[in-house]
Amino acid sequence: MPTTDSDKVDGTNVDRAIEFVRVQTDRNRRSIKNGLRHYARLDRPPISSTPKDTVWQRDKVRLWRYRSENRSGGPPLLLVHSLVNRSYIFDLVPGNSMVEVLLARGQDVYLVEWGIPDAADAENSFETYCDDYLPEIADFVVANSEADDLNLLGYCFGGILALLYAAGHTEAPIRSLTTLATPTDMTKMPAQLRGSAGSSFDPALVIDETGNVPGPVIGNAIRSLTPTADFAAKASLLANLWNDDYVAAHNAITLWGDDQIPFAGETFRQMTQMLSNDNGFVNDRLTLGGRRVSLGDITVPFLNVFGSKDHIVPAAASRPLSALVGSTAVTDLELAAGHVGLFIGRRAHQVGVPAMLDWIEGQ
Numbered sequence: 001m002p003t004t005d006s007d008k009v010d011g012t013n014v015d016r017a018i019e020f021v022r023v024q025t026d027r028n029r030r031s032i033k034n035g036l037r038h039y040a041r042l043d044r045p046p047i048s049s050t051p052k053d054t055v056w057q058r059d060k061v062r063l064w065r066y067r068s069e070n071r072s073g074g075p076p077l078l079l080v081h082s083l084v085n086r087s088y089i090f091d092l093v094p095g096n097s098m099v100e101v102l103l104a105r106g107q108d109v110y111l112v113e114w115g116i117p118d119a120a121d122a123e124n125s126f127e128t129y130c131d132d133y134l135p136e137i138a139d140f141v142v143a144n145s146e147a148d149d150l151n152l153l154g155y156c157f158g159g160i161l162a163l164l165y166a167a168g169h170t171e172a173p174i175r176s177l178t179t180l181a182t183p184t185d186m187t188k189m190p191a192q193l194r195g196s197a198g199s200s201f202d203p204a205l206v207i208d209e210t211g212n213v214p215g216p217v218i219g220n221a222i223r224s225l226t227p228t229a230d231f232a233a234k235a236s237l238l239a240n241l242w243n244d245d246y247v248a249a250h251n252a253i254t255l256w257g258d259d260q261i262p263f264a265g266e267t268f269r270q271m272t273q274m275l276s277n278d279n280g281f282v283n284d285r286l287t288l289g290g291r292r293v294s295l296g297d298i299t300v301p302f303l304n305v306f307g308s309k310d311h312i313v314p315a316a317a318s319r320p321l322s323a324l325v326g327s328t329a330v331t332d333l334e335l336a337a338g339h340v341g342l343f344i345g346r347r348a349h350q351v352g353v354p355a356m357l358d359w360i361e362g363q
Contacts, residue, residue: 122211
């Protein structure tokens with residue numbers, strides 16, 4: 001009996017139905033597996049797994065150099081992270097790591113790991129980080145890489161430290177300076193993150209018995225900016241439990257976002273007065289070790305990177321920085337990204353980070 005067009009259509013529909021059932025069955029199987037692992041806390045991602053060596057250490061501070069057989073021979077790149085969360089955001093998980101992208105481009109990458117402050121670090125000040133640690137670290141990096149100078153990149157509060165170091169040490173061996181999501185005009189920051197609610201704010205209100213600001217204080221302030229974000233993230237995770245890559249990325253970002261560490265009490269006091277109450281960057285009222293320093297003294301090529309979707313450090317808080325430095329070679333790079341999306345995620349690795357590297361390598 002000859003095959004009719006109707007039989008062919010019916011056969012195609014049956015094949016499609018079988019394939020649909022197969023795909024859904026596989027998704028359901030992976031959803032159950034990932035769900036059980038997630039809620040049993042068995043799915044901790046392999047964070048910060050790029051091979052590295054501790055090449056310098058003092059107190060709790062360590063300097064890592066990432067291993068590479070692909071160094072181009074240019075100036076080393078020194079990454080300066082924030083003081084209030086963990087540095088592994090630069091090397092999140094395999095396949096989603098800024099460090100991997102940097103190494104693939106031939107960069108000689110160093111990262112400052114500040115460690116977790118305790119009572120012994122409560123008196124750490126801006127001077128501790130910018131007049132003590134960073135000058136010694138920068139000199140070591142240059143000598144260790146047998147270079148004449150280095151490229152310096154600071155993220156968020158790490159950008160503040162990089163700026164103060166560069167402004168206070170005009171002789172420093174810095175080829176170029178890049179800041180990512182670095183707050184500058186504190187009047188444009190969310191009220192929860194200004195470090196004060198006004199000139200009458202007493203920093204002692206949030207400093208605990210160790211002399212530091214507990215990590216959850218900072219973490220809760222950040223979470224309060226988007227009160228429904230946690231619910232939305234969990235709903236999205238539930239809908240994507242079948243997707244192994246999505247679950248891995250969600251777990252890594254969530255782990256980092258919840259991994260707030262204490263903030264040295266003396267630095268917090270200084271930040272409250274100098275950066276928040278005095279709006280010291282904008283008003284040129286910066287001091288280190290009793291001496292006046294100014295962003296106008298920064299004359300090396302400068303790249304200001306900020307995100308138009310950043311709700312933690314809004315673009316309006318970072319954008320003014322470009323007009324405050326004294327360099328004649330200033331570039332703004334505004335990306336359609338959030339606070340972490342500037343350098344984490346597929347689009348960041350295809351667009352944002354390569355654009356930063358193009359600028360850095362051109363100096």
